[in-house]
Amino acid sequence: MLFTLPKLQLFEIGDNQMSGLIPSSITNATLLERFDITDNSFFGGVPSLAKLQHLWWLNLGLNYLGSNSAKDSEFLESLQSCSKLEMLSIAINNFRGHLPENIGNFSTLLREVYLGYNLLSGKIPVTLPNLINLDLFTMEFNYFTGTIPTSFWKFQTIETLDLSYNLLSGEIPAIIGNLSHLLELRMSDNMLEGNIPPSIGNCHNLEILDLGNNNLSGMIPSQVISLSSLTILLNLSENSLTGSLSEQVSRLKFIRQLDVSKNHLSGYIPEAIGGLINLEYLNLQGNSFNGTIPSSLALVKSLQHLDLSTNNLSGSIPVALEDMSLLEYLNVSFNKLDGEVPTKGVFKNATAIAVIGNSKLCGGISKLQLPPCQGSRYRKHHNFKLIAVIVSMVAFLLILSSMFALYKMRKRKNEPFSNSVSVDQLDMVSYQNLHQATNCFSANNLIGSGHFGSVYKGNLDSTDKAVAIKVLNLQKKGAHRSFIAECNALKSIRHRNLVKILTCCSSTDYKGQEFKALVFKYMENGSLDKWLHPDTESVDVPQTLSLNQRIRILIDVASAMHYLHYECEQAVIHCDIKPSNILLDNDMVAHVGDFGLARILSTINGTTYEQNSTSGIKGTIGYTPPEYGMGSEASKQGDVYSFGILILEMLTGRRPIEETFENGQNLHSYVKMKLTDKIFQMVDPVILYTEINGTRAAAENSMGNLTLKRSNADKCLHSLFKIGLACSVEPPKERMSMEDVIIELNLINNSFKID
Structure with missing residues (x-):
């Protein structure tokens, strides 16, 4: 009845709890100028709006709208008749199908278009840039394919362009550098290749440049690394970039986030990086940087997150880093660092720093469990009497230990075996x-x-x-x-x-x-199994784990496994990693237990031997790697397989072997099949309820900001599933290492910020 009002011009009911279908009678409100139903729970298809020729504002974002490819395409086609349209948002819905090929014939008044977080696919129409007055165009988190049209140079006034999280391929057109008004350019998480166009350096107003997680190669153009307008973000991570990090990075004086992790960069970390006075987040992880950690980093007083892990850095950790009062996370793992670990500032918190994989580090707080540092003051004195005494004592102890060993050997021959x-x-x-x-x-x-x-x-x-x-x-x-x-x-x-x-x-x-x-x-909170699979009949309120808690538990378990495999004097293979063997204390910190099937490995002359073998059992069906069933010995890679299955179980809420799996599927193959385009069909509903849907109510009215929280959750889930799959592949040698697992999980934990 509402849309039978012939003079209705404004309809705004955003940010409520309304649901249902959009009635076809909306077409009767021919004078309607503004239609805004954002942040509700409307569902189903949207009728043709061709008759609403006065419509200039259409906001359908943050609902569950979308029917099928044909009907959704028909709705989008109808917008061609809305010749006064200036703002269009269908973001965060379930729209399917392709964009109309004639989208360039839409209203030339269009200034903002939000298409992100849908199921749209196909190629970007070459006519799109005919909308020459666009200030903002976003289509992130869809399934668009093909290349970026070279006709994008027509977007002369565009300020925000977001093509991230799609399946785009080919090279980044050099004409992007002609978009002189650009403030924000995001193309991350696609399949783009080739070099980064130096012409991007012509975008003198650019504040955000995100090209991460593509297949880009070559060196970082000096025109980009010195683009002083970049004050918010420069992300070139997860590509195949080579060369060094130029001293010209000092031109990014006011940038807040700099990420060049997981490339093939080498050379020294430039001292000039200490001049980035507003820097809050710096990630150089996963490259081949060498030399020492620049002491100039201590000058960046605003720094909160610093990751230098998995490089070839040497020397000591600068003591001056203790004075960085805002630093909350420091990762220097898997380098060649030596010397004493500081104990003040961020170094006081064992959960805020990571130093594993540096065999020559010593000292630090006790929770790091590093060996004590040897005092240097005694090395400077050559007291020959002291040396003589030490030599005599060592000789005496050697003789005594030899006699004791001989005694024990004789005693063993005369005594029966004892478990004691x-x-x-x-x-x-x-x-x-x-x-x-x-x-x-x-x-x-x-x-x-x-x-x-x-x-x-x-x-x-x-x-x-x-x-x-x-x-x-x-x-x-x-x-x-x-x-x-x-x-x-x-x-x-x-x-x-x-x-x-x-x-x-x-x-x-x-x-x-x-x-x-x-x-x-x-352990007050029992086993992880009871949290993932609660007995709802015996518990009034089922226990639930948020996504944040699941990430922390995975980090805890991975840390324990890394310790067992690499940090013990003799490596320990657990052989039975599964939720029922992971216990949670009062603070929800995870503890790995039940070592009844564990193997202890000894290495002699480079060859690894099992010190003990408990029985023929090597784990639990579903968590046991396939090679164990073919007679292979217990191995670190076998534990990694079990951990991978654990990740998949924690994300899906499904056990490794279920009757619902079809055609001989297991949890690994089930997740692998659905990861590309059906991720939310397999995610544990508890996660979706507590995290994803929760972001709807918390989202801001501005469509430029409302996707931030959900994008973190989506990216986090994708990343976690990929780790789970990489750990549980069949060939043991192709499985992820625990070193890389810990690094990845910490990166996810520190970048996943959902309140």
Whole structure:
């Protein structure tokens, strides 16, 4: 009835909670000038608007509109008759199909067009640049293909051009440099190739240039790296750029974000970078930069995020970085750094810095678990008496240790094998204490079960806090070896993301039967499995994990795995990474547990050997890599496979093997098939509800800003799925390394900013 009003000129109901179809009677409101229903829940197709010839403002953004390719194309075609149209937004909907080939015949008054976050496809119509008065054109997060039309030079007044997150190919036309009014140019996440046109340097008003994640090659043009108008963002990351980072970078004096990560850049990091006085975010990760970390970086007082990881940097970490009061994240992992790690400023927070992969670093705060630095003051003194004493003591200790080793060898020959050698570094607790702590192993205290036993919650007299007591079922084959394996794996390793073993029991119960148990720190929030797959029947309000929490959990697990594989004196292969073996403490920090299937590897003369083998079991079906089924030995790559499946499970909410998978599919093949164009059909609905839909209500009315939060979520999900797939490919040698996994996850965590 509303649109039967013949004189209706203005209809604005944006930012409400309205839903339903757009009635076809809208065509009766022939005097309608402004139609704005943004940020609601309208759905279905949009009728032809050809009769609304007075319409100059059309905003349908942030809804669920869109029907099918034919009907959506018919609606878009009808806009050709709206000859007074100045602003058009259909962003963040479900529109499909191609843009009309005659889009160039639309209203020449059009100044702003928002097409982003839809399912539009096909090539960019060559007639599009006939809309010569456009100030803004965005089509990000669609499926457009083909090349960028060279006719774009006609956009003489355009200020914002966003073609990012599509499937565009070919080279960036040099004519882009003719767009002298450009303030923002985004072409990231396409398949563009060739060199960066030096002509972009002619865009003297350009504040944002984003060409990241393409196939661009060649050197960074000096005209671009010295474009002083770039005050907000220069992103050239994830390409194949070569050469060095020119000293001319100093011309970007007022830039806030600079990202050239994941290229093939080399040479020194220029000292001139210290002159970027407004810089907040600097990412040089994943290149081949060498030399030292410039001390001039300490002059950039505004810097909040600094990533220099995965390069060939040497020397020490500049102590002056301690004084950067705004620095929240520092990653210098996987370089060739040496010397003492500072302890003040950002270095006080172990979660804010990453230094792994630098074998010669020492000192720092205790949580970094680096070796202590040797005092240099003693090296300067050549006290021959002291040297003589040291030599004598070393000789004495060598003789003593040799005698002790000989004694142990003789003793072993005369003594039967005993499991107690595996637990000699752990304090023991009696069966009676555990019996009392669990109220006689009451079913009310039972909190879980695993391969070889049951887990009870208890309270020991020796500790004020609750503990988890894993009682081995010794009737089950392999339980004895599981006990030994878990003791051996846990007795000498310490990491914030591993379950801490407190004590153990190797005794007999009240019936005289053999009894073995392990006592761990209790984790208040239980296993990750119960959060991903809650039992809704037994819980009034199901537990849910936000996307932010899932990312943090993945980082925790990856950190634990990296420690086990590369930072222990002897590498430990977990062999059973899965949600039920990941426990969450009161702060939702993840801890990897259950080392009953673990293997400890020893390396002798460059060859790796398994120190112990618990049983023929090497994991859980669905998480176990395919090569284990063909007789391959446990390996680090096998753990990586399990971790990849864990990522996919955490993102989809689906277990690795389900009856709903068709034609022999598993979780990996299911995700791989849908990743290109059906990502939101497979994402865990909890994530969509808490993150994606949540951004709708928080989005700003300005269409220039409302896509920012959702774009972060979309990019984050794509990146996480790619990591999960890269970790769980079948050929072990093609799987991602844990070093790269940690770097990628930290980058995602630091760039994903959804409130």
